[in-house]
Amino acid sequence: MKSSIECDLEDLEPAVAAWERKAQSEGLRCRACAMKIPFGNRDVYFRTGMCGHCAHEAQKS
Numbered sequence: 001m002k003s004s005i006e007c008d009l010e011d012l013e014p015a016v017a018a019w020e021r022k023a024q025s026e027g028l029r030c031r032a033c034a035m036k037i038p039f040g041n042r043d044v045y046f047r048t049g050m051c052g053h054c055a056h057e058a059q060k061s
């Protein structure tokens with residue numbers, strides 16, 4: 001059984017690689033923990049300037 005998540009990941013790979021390069025060259029980092037922003041946290045990053053973890057923590061308090 002091939003999961004849909006696996007398929008999605010294969011499709012996503014070029015986009016993830018492009019994001020990694022962009023994050024690297026533009027120095028996109030979380031303003032709270034300075035972690036490199038993962039592909040999946042792009043939306044959160046553009047909204048908050050933070051990685052998903054820090055944005056979540058910030059929201060809690």
Ligand SMILES: [Zn+2]
Pocket residue numbers: 030031032033034035050051052053054055
């Ligand atoms: Zn962070």
